[in-house]
Amino acid sequence: MATFVINEWLPEDSSGANGRTAxxxxxxxITVLAESDHQIVVIERSAFEQKFWNVCxxxxxxxxxxxARIYMKDLRFNLTxxxxxxxxxxxxxxxxxxxxxxxxxxxxxxxxxxxxxSILVTTDGDLCQAVRQANLPCLFRDEFIEDFxx
Numbered sequence: 001m002a003t004f005v006i007n008e009w010l011p012e013d014s015s016g017a018n019g020r021t022a023x024x025x026x027x028x029x030i031t032v033l034a035e036s037d038h039q040i041v042v043i044e045r046s047a048f049e050q051k052f053w054n055v056c057x058x059x060x061x062x063x064x065x066x067x068a069r070i071y072m073k074d075l076r077f078n079l080t081x082x083x084x085x086x087x088x089x090x091x092x093x094x095x096x097x098x099x100x101x102x103x104x105x106x107x108x109x110x111x112x113x114x115x116x117x118s119i120l121v122t123t124d125g126d127l128c129q130a131v132r133q134a135n136l137p138c139l140f141r142d143e144f145i146e147d148f149x150x
Contacts, residue, residue, distance in 0.1 A: 113136075
């Protein structure tokens with residue numbers, strides 16, 4: 001079992017904003033995560049959460065509707081699949097790591113630092129480099145898909 005902190009590429013892919021291929025992969029990712037022993041870590045009211053709520057509200061096609069349903073029912077509200085953190089329950093970020101990363105990404109780092117052994121999954125090269133330099137695990141989206149989804 002692995003625990004993942006996933007940045008906003010997943011709700012963006014889910015919405016269709018990154019094209020139909022990415023949206024189809026998002027459906028597969030969410031389905032596999034929901035059916036696996038893996039977990040995701042989510043901070044309430046974070047950018048990730050807000051983007052997924054938008055996916056759920058704007059589900060006017062079948063694929064988006066399926067993604068929203070599976071995400072909410074089988075992943076987000078399944079406490080064996082999703083670790084939900086309140087913003088004030090998260091660990092502080094070491095100063096060097098905070099300085100090496102964008103403020104917008106700090107919620108991801110706080111989530112990762114709060115849940116021991118969690119792996120950040122991102123498409124942001126600078127973020128991944130900073131996380132790895134801090135000796136924390138980080139995977140790029142494609143590595144995650146190859147190693148854990150297919």
